[in-house]
Amino acid sequence: MLPSIKDLSYADLRQWLAERQQPAFRAKQIQDWLFKKHAVDFNDMANLPLALRQSLAEHFRAFTLTPLKTQEATDETIKWLSQLGDGETIETVLIRAPERDTVCISSQVGCAVRCIFCASGKQGLVRNLSSAEILDQVILASRAVGRLVNNVVVMGMGEPLHNLDAVHRAIRVFNHPRGLNISTRRITVSTSGLVPGLERLAHLEPRPWLAVSLNATTDEARSALMPVNRAWNLARLREALDGWPLAEREKLTLEYVLMDGVNDTPEDAARLAAWMGELRRTHNLNLIRMNAHAGSPFREPDEARVAAFVAVLKAQGCFVTLRKSRGRDVQGACGQLLKEGRL
Secondary structure, three states, X not given: OOOEHHHOOHHHHHHHXXXXXXXXXXXXXXXXXXXXXXXXXXXXXXXOOHHHHHHHHHHOEOOOOEEEEEEEOOOOOEEEEEEOOOOOEEEEEEEEOOOOEEEEOOOEEEOOOOOOOOHHHHOOEXXXXXXXXXXXXXXXXXXXHOOOOOEEEEOOOOOXXXXXXXXXXXXXXXXXXXXXXXOHHHEXXXXXXXHHHHHHHOOOOOOOEEEEEOOOOOHHHHHHHOHHHHOOOHHHHHHHHHOOOOOOOOOOEEEEEEOXXXXXXXXXXXXXXXXXXXXXXXXXXXXXXXXXOOOOOOOOOOHHHHHHHHHHHHHOOOXXXXXXXXXXXXXXXXXXXXXXXXX
């Protein structure tokens, strides 16, 4: 399998070209085609000499994904099942809105964290994605809308902090002016609470915005839902968040999946507000109704339970948003993504 040209740095690409007696400016032309014009075939790079296009095709892949299936939900959300070069598959979701297009990308094939309410976790981890495979999901979505998407969330299949090196290499290209030139305020990485990775990410540049999946208010309940809590409990997670070096106007996001009869009582809401402490007054708390999938025993609570939960949080001064799930009818909502095959 040929390597992806997107795995080369700008300096590496210039060196490869120099070894073939090609002028240095060809590197910028190639990267413009890849990141500005979203080309997926070297033959499309019309301002390159034919011999160079042929040489590139002999040594590299211009695009790492082969879309196998495209589904559009009734709310215009689009989900792709894409095959990778080794035959493994991932899912990517594009969420359309009047003010922005958000692409939810995967960082792994499967997931090792095994949160018991999440479809991806039930499959276990197959492998990490390369930085090019992560990047190409944004290119895939951008080609679908005919322009660069303006919001990227690493919230698809996998735990991004288990694959931090590749994820951060991709983020550098997302953010770089020669790459996709997306502001870090438009790039969010979501973690289950992998504290060592979170603490490492805090000191990398460029640094994306952070979202943390919480989902329970006691260690006993969270450990049952999310095995990661057995290694890094709620107190340790809060300590890591307190150490996050916030930039001006930067906000943390806490994500909480509401599951009927599991974590949705007024008492849970009161404990959640208490755990957040001062974070509740300035940072984001996103509530997400459980998105059911085959084989899951969990369901979303009814409107009355949700309203009671929200009321307690607001009374405690929480900046809370009840998120509307998108793409449910194509199994493209939060917690529903899978590699090829359904549960």
